[in-house]
Amino acid sequence: MVWDPLPEDYKKVIAENIAHLSTLDLVIMLNAKKLSFNNPLPLFKSFFIEVLLKCLLYSGDCDTGKTIEYITRLTNLETEFKGNPTALEVKNFETKEGSINTLTFGKESLVCWGLAQELNLNPVPVTVIEPDCDVMYRGQRIQTFQNKHKFELIKKFEKEFNQHVYCIDSNLNDIADYTLWDLEYTDLGWSGVLTEYLFFLLPFNFYFKQKYIVYGNEYSCDSYYYNKEGFKCHPVYDQSSDWMRQSNTLLQNLTNGGVQAISLVQPLHEIAVTKILYQRYPHLAKYQMSCHCNNEGAKHNRWCGGCSKCARCFIFMKALGFDPATVGLREMLTLADKNHFSLFNQSKEMCGFDSVGLGREEQLFAFHLAAKRGVQGELIDLFKKEFGEEAEKKEEELRNEFFKVQRPENIPTSLWKKLKPIYEEELKK
């Protein structure tokens, strides 16, 4: 229904570009010298090289601390294509002021859903279903349990809101999964995912004639640090406002300006997104699933309660006076949970920002707010002892940063005029 009406040349261009995009990480992982495709040079090859380059800086830093090794692999790679580039007759996508929303049930995607509805964008929810993993990797069983929980949420969501959720089935992520190739652990494998989604969603824009693709990329996606070799490293460059700007030039080239990618939560920090979700959209908040569900703890619960992502969401809820139990998240303030909070500990096992300490200040602020609210627990006591004084001194500064509406990037003025008062109304409560 969605794929069929798309013009044939677009189908071909999408397939060629996705084939290139989804294999680049693997080539770096395998340290391959030559990559040969049976299709022509894809229109957007340079875009993919750029996103890969920016992402592999962080991956290299995570994996070995040696970014240059991965850059060498990329610059030395020879790529071969067959045939003349596909002739694309660029269509004017005749779209209206509406949106296709990525619905992952993460807090950002839920807030974007609520906002898109308030902005009268008649959002169409689309989710990408990737198979859960169940493999033996070097003597250890690796499992994920996301889909089971996601399907339950989709079913409930569809029933409660009488809204069909469209699913795209894709196992492209398997291509660059180091466990399936029995390679050493690597952070590589994720650089193209969000850009793949852009190609996945385009047929929906064409079919429903909706102008926007809405992602849930928050302000901290722009965070970066300089590694020991002096390179700027972004933990999630493909979610940054910089890459969204680039993605929009790609869409401009492909749709003559008919489709635009935006994030309705781009000017907000995570704790501010949480505040808006639980205050303004409690009917959506109950669906929140932010955990990657990649350990035993998530077998029967959509929150594993044993990772840095669960810990971060937990302390945000406590800071804001919401009960994590309402979404099925267990109590996480015992000393046994200490290592899941980046404020107390940073390690490679943590997710993205947490592993390099970029979320530290936001967590300091969240613990401070929770303590002020009278939340009890061993980790609150430890926080008071170790960081209480620091947080007290910085309270004003932290509040101004994390509850501030940041400068909007990639949001059209017409939407911004309606969004800003909503943010301000909620964040001053």
Add this chain to the structure above:
Amino acid sequence: MIKIDTKMLPKGMQIHFFNQKYDRDLEVEFPPEVWKNFPFKEIWAQNMAYLATVELALMFKEKEVKYNFPFPLFKSFFDELFMKSFTYSGDVDCEQSFRYIKDLINLNSQFNEKLVPANFTAPAVKEKSINTLTFGKESLLSLGLARKSV
């Protein structure tokens, strides 16, 4: 910080380059009849200005460049070209192939927010060529071949 401004001229474009040391205008002029009928003047100028000034920013060891125009549509294409070219430049200049790639990655480029809507309609073209004529042996041979194949 470097500031790069572009201005459209009746016969082409002007790039204004400004930093603490220099304040210069650079211009490109076309035969008027060619420029007048070209439909993508602004997009061409923005992309040309980015392409022509990135290396200058790195030569001046600048950390930030501010452009008075929107994000160029073909920035990624240029950045790939720079990446591939800089390994050689870095090697020749200081035997550090990644020196300039690092500078490029770390360079903070700021553009105007709004993208200019481009309506790309393919120009009606015939099986003919525009030849770069430098009077080098390759360009002379190419000209000869192009004429023959017509």
